[in-house]
Amino acid sequence: MAPFFFGSVDLVWVVCWTIALAIAAGCGAGFELNVQQTLIFRGALGVFLCYAVVSAIQILPLGLNNLNDPSWHRLNELLELSVGPRISSREKIPDIAIGHFFTFVLAFTNGFLLGTSRENSATLIKVARISILAYAGYGLFALVFTPTTTLWATKSAYLGSFTTTFINHNTAGTLVGSGLILWASSAVSSWEAIRTSSVRLLLLNPANEKLSFDVLFKTVGALVCFFALLSSGSRGALISSCAGLLTLALLIVGGRDKVSRKGLFFLALTGAVALMGWLLQIGRIASQGLVDEQRWSVYELCLQSVQRRPWFGSGAGTFEDIFPSLRSPTFPSSGVWDHAHSTILEIAVEMGIPVAVIIALAALATVFLLSRAAMQQSKSVAAPLAAIAGVAVLSYVHSLVDFSLQIPGYFIPFGILMGLGLARAASSPISDARRRGQSPNAFAFNPD
Numbered sequence: 001m002a003p004f005f006f007g008s009v010d011l012v013w014v015v016c017w018t019i020a021l022a023i024a025a026g027c028g029a030g031f032e033l034n035v036q037q038t039l040i041f042r043g044a045l046g047v048f049l050c051y052a053v054v055s056a057i058q059i060l061p062l063g064l065n066n067l068n069d070p071s072w073h074r075l076n077e078l079l080e081l082s083v084g085p086r087i088s089s090r091e092k093i094p095d096i097a098i099g100h101f102f103t104f105v106l107a108f109t110n111g112f113l114l115g116t117s118r119e120n121s122a123t124l125i126k127v128a129r130i131s132i133l134a135y136a137g138y139g140l141f142a143l144v145f146t147p148t149t150t151l152w153a154t155k156s157a158y159l160g161s162f163t164t165t166f167i168n169h170n171t172a173g174t175l176v177g178s179g180l181i182l183w184a185s186s187a188v189s190s191w192e193a194i195r196t197s198s199v200r201l202l203l204l205n206p207a208n209e210k211l212s213f214d215v216l217f218k219t220v221g222a223l224v225c226f227f228a229l230l231s232s233g234s235r236g237a238l239i240s241s242c243a244g245l246l247t248l249a250l251l252i253v254g255g256r257d258k259v260s261r262k263g264l265f266f267l268a269l270t271g272a273v274a275l276m277g278w279l280l281q282i283g284r285i286a287s288q289g290l291v292d293e294q295r296w297s298v299y300e301l302c303l304q305s306v307q308r309r310p311w312f313g314s315g316a317g318t319f320e321d322i323f324p325s326l327r328s329p330t331f332p333s334s335g336v337w338d339h340a341h342s343t344i345l346e347i348a349v350e351m352g353i354p355v356a357v358i359i360a361l362a363a364l365a366t367v368f369l370l371s372r373a374a375m376q377q378s379k380s381v382a383a384p385l386a387a388i389a390g391v392a393v394l395s396y397v398h399s400l401v402d403f404s405l406q407i408p409g410y411f412i413p414f415g416i417l418m419g420l421g422l423a424r425a426a427s428s429p430i431s432d433a434r435r436r437g438q439s440p441n442a443f444a445f446n447p448d
Contacts, residue, residue, distance in 0.1 A: 003135055003175060006150065007166040007409030014099035014408055021106035021412075028113035036426035040369070041112055044422075047362045048105050054355050055101075055316040058088035067312055088315025089322055097317025103408055107415030114416075115423025124420060125384055128413060129186065132179030133221050136228040139164030139172060143231060162231035166409060173229055173237025174404040178391045178414070180225035181244045185387035187218035188252060236401045244394030251374040251386035294332065295341050295401070301326040302340050306348045313352040322349075343399035343406055363396050366418060373425035381424070388421030 002008050002017055033041060061084025072085035083091075114120040139162045148155050150163055161169040164176070190211060229241055305314065305326055314322050320338040340346035348356035370389035374382045395414055399405045405414065 002412040003409035004165050005409075006153070007168070007171060007407045008412070009167070009407060009409070011096050011099060014096065014103055017408060017412060018099060018103045018106060021103065021110055025106050025109045025113065028110065031113045031116045033116060033423075034426065037112075037116065037423055040422050040426050043365075044108060044112070044362070044419075047358060048101075050358055051101065051316075051351065051355060054312065054351055055093055055097075058312055058315045059086055059090065059092055061086050067309075069314065087312045089318050090315050093315070094317035100406070100408065100411075101316075104411055104415050107412045108419040111416035111419025111421075112423045113419075115420035116427070118424070118427070121384070121420055121424055124416070125182065125387075128417065129179060129182045129221065131413075132175060132182065133224060135164045136176045136179060136225050139176070140224070140228055140231065158233075161233045162228050164228070166407070168407070169232045170234040170237055170398075170402045171404040171407045171410050173232035173234035174240065174394065174398050175410055175413075176225045176228040176232070177237050177241030177244065177394050178417075180222055180229060180241060181248055181390040181394065182387050183218055183222035183225055184245065185248055185252075185383050185390070187215055187222055189383040190215045190218055236398050237404075240394045240398035243397045244390035244392075247371075247393045248386050248390035251371055251389060252383065254375050297328075297331055298337060298340060299342060299345060301328065301331070302342070302345050302349050306345075306353065309349075309352065311352045311354065313348065313350045313355075316350055319346050319350055339403040339406060341402050343403055346403070346406075363392075366422060367392050367396070369425050370421050385421060385425060388417050391417055392421070 002013075005013050008014060008017060063085075064087065065085075067087050068085040069087060069089045071089055072083060075081060076083055076085075111124075114124055142150070142164070143160075143162050147160060150167065151165055155163070157167075158169045162176075163169045163172045166172040166175070229238060232238075301323075305322070319340060320336075323337050323340075340349060344356055344360055347359060367389060370385055370392060374385040374389055377385060391414070395405055395410075404410045
């Protein structure tokens with residue numbers, strides 16, 4: 001439901017989801033974690049705690065003259081005040097930044113707790129697929145029949161582009177791109193279940209008829225999400241979705257056929273070259289290039305800000321406040337840049353290089369853990385883990401050039417899927433059997 005209310009960007013919806021996720025996390029607080037799951041969960045909490053501690057340090061008047069924002073000294077001089085200087089350019093953390101932090105932490109926690117149960121995990125992945133398909137279907141319907149409105153509001157931008165219930169077409173593209181990966185993974189799993197030695201056996205077996213319709217439905221679901229992705233007109237979402245699909249394919253092939261690392265590297269390189277060759281010939285990428293010039297100018301200004309404040313940044317949630325002071329005389333005066341259009345770069349501006357490095361390493365760790373588990377587990381377990389790894393790659397690649405991971409309507413389902421995937425990656429037959437009160441004879445994780 002998080003994407004429904006215009007991406008839940010308003011503070012009121014952030015508060016609502018925080019309360020709902022807090023209640024849900026409380027209901028799952030007694031779920032049992034095994035040793036590996038406990039280590040991963042503690043590591044994630046450590047990253048969250050680091051972010052919170054630095055955010056608190058930034059707003060405290062600690063008398064750190066070399067680190068304090070110079071605007072406080074200037075304020076006291078001009079207005080003859082005695083406000084205590086601090087690192088942050090704000091006196092307190094913005095409410096929306098606090099809400100985003102707690103919402104993401106709780107979303108990840110809920111996903112992780114649900115991921116301790118293979119039944120809950122399978123149900124949640126199925127719900128995620130159907131939910132995203134519903135958003136894709138509505139968005140395509142609205143694009144044809146109500147192209148000037150989003151839900152009940154008139155569109156102020158992105159006319160003629162697929163936006164579903166989001167305001168921005170880029171975030172809409174990442175959502176349906178994630179759906180494309182989830183549906184494609186499920187379709188491949190179902191197809192492998194009906195592979196037989198002859199077409200005659202396939203047609204004669206009544207059970208295969210049901211599986212065939214299942215494969216057809218899932219393939220249609222993937223195609224609907226793909227068509228919605230193309231209709232969004234988002235270059236970043238299309239490129240990152242292709243990167244996620246390539247990750248999914250490599251993990252499935254590598255886990256099933258036990259391809260060597262050199263073979264996987266060759267396949268990855270070949271696939272990347274082929275995809276880029278295709279992408280450079282279509283849509284806005286062919287006509288406008290990969291990244292517009294104005295965005296590069298913003299990145300340069302952000303890097304200059306990071307150079308001036310490398311250790312603790314300008315303060316959590318302050319990018320929109322400080323960016324006007326970063327504008328150069330040659331930078332266009334039109335437009336409001338409330339995001340850096342690069343999540344990791346915006347974190348470096350607001351929180352400093354150390355926190356940005358920690359978060360980047362944590363993101364890489366999630367891809368590594370999910371990929372390793374997908375390569376080592378059985379087919380029924382590998383496919384959903386490979387899909388979540390693909391969604392992670394999609395989201396991280398897109399976050400380099402846009403801000404979808406800063407929109408609650410996207411980062412809530414993303415956080416839940418990441419938590420779920422990491423919990424499943426660290427699961428074991430014994431821990432699953434204990435949850436069900438059964439003997440650990442077989443371990444299967446069928447997302448259907």
